[in-house]
Amino acid sequence: xxxxxxxxxxxxxxxxxxxxxxxxxxxxxxxxxxxxxxxxxxxxxxxxxxxxxxxxxxxxxxxxxxxxxxxxxxxxxxxxxxxxxxxxxxxxxxxxxxxxxxxxxxxxxxxx
Amino acid sequence: xxxxxxxxxxxxxxxxxxxxxxxxxxxxxxxxxxxxxxxxxxxxxxxxxxxxxxxxxxxxxxxxxxxxxxxxxxxxxxxxxxxxxxxxxxxxxxxxxxxxxxxxxxxxxxxxxxxxxxxxxxxxxxxxxxxxxxxxxxxxxxxxxxxxxxxxxxxxxxxxxxxxxxxxxxxxxxxxxxxxxxx
Numbered sequence: 001x002x003x004x005x006x007x008x009x010x011x012x013x014x015x016x017x018x019x020x021x022x023x024x025x026x027x028x029x030x031x032x033x034x035x036x037x038x039x040x041x042x043x044x045x046x047x048x049x050x051x052x053x054x055x056x057x058x059x060x061x062x063x064x065x066x067x068x069x070x071x072x073x074x075x076x077x078x079x080x081x082x083x084x085x086x087x088x089x090x091x092x093x094x095x096x097x098x099x100x101x102x103x104x105x106x107x108x109x110x111x112x
Numbered sequence: 113x114x115x116x117x118x119x120x121x122x123x124x125x126x127x128x129x130x131x132x133x134x135x136x137x138x139x140x141x142x143x144x145x146x147x148x149x150x151x152x153x154x155x156x157x158x159x160x161x162x163x164x165x166x167x168x169x170x171x172x173x174x175x176x177x178x179x180x181x182x183x184x185x186x187x188x189x190x191x192x193x194x195x196x197x198x199x200x201x202x203x204x205x206x207x208x209x210x211x212x213x214x215x216x217x218x219x220x221x222x223x224x225x226x227x228x229x230x231x232x233x234x235x236x237x238x239x240x241x242x243x244x245x246x247x248x249x250x251x252x253x254x255x256x257x258x259x260x261x262x263x264x265x266x267x268x269x270x271x272x273x274x275x276x277x278x279x280x281x282x283x284x285x286x287x288x289x290x291x292x293x294x295x
Binding site for chain 1: 129131132134135138139142143146147150151160163164167168171233236248249252253255280283284
């Protein structure tokens, strides 16, 4: 209140508005606990969602891959031999997804 | 409890997501924030819930604190915004304030209280509008400067001064504080 000159009325009002300090009694600890909990929830949300999504998508993806391999008889042999080397195997896809999830999780941890 | 210590704690909390540093800030300022909200809301439990929300919002917005004014001024701005948002959302708030205001208003209109009986600050504050109450509490209970109050309420300093002047006049007219002063 440096910018204003206090008169008697101001001092009286200050004394009227004055109240005893509120005891912390665990208030600040509660806030910190809440924030820590929220930080952990945020950290775990993305990797958990990626894992759940991966688990849900695994079976249909495996079925799709099997169906596509059955269709491969319709494709000319010389095309298959050329493209086969560039199509990733199912194990590679799953491994890649896991690595991606771990990578994202690590980046998030480093950021925070 | 210096301003530079506050700024250091804010820097630590923002740069390293240091919750312990923020905890220290909460410990330092919780009393002012809770007292401010208690006077504004007139309900201790509600005020303490709002204070929790206020500190959670403060954590989210901590990087917006520029370090120009005092940290408590910035914190009271967050508290006041939290109070206004909550009031808008909650019907319960309106009912509590309306009933408290009506009772106190009737009492203040019917009698000018003898100086010795001016002990209930809630009655005292009830003659003021919500905006006047917030500004008067910031000024006289929390000790903020007019500039800090202006920052906290998004008002020009001139308006802050006139609200304080009006508030003082209302209090003077409703309660004979001169008697209180001398008595």
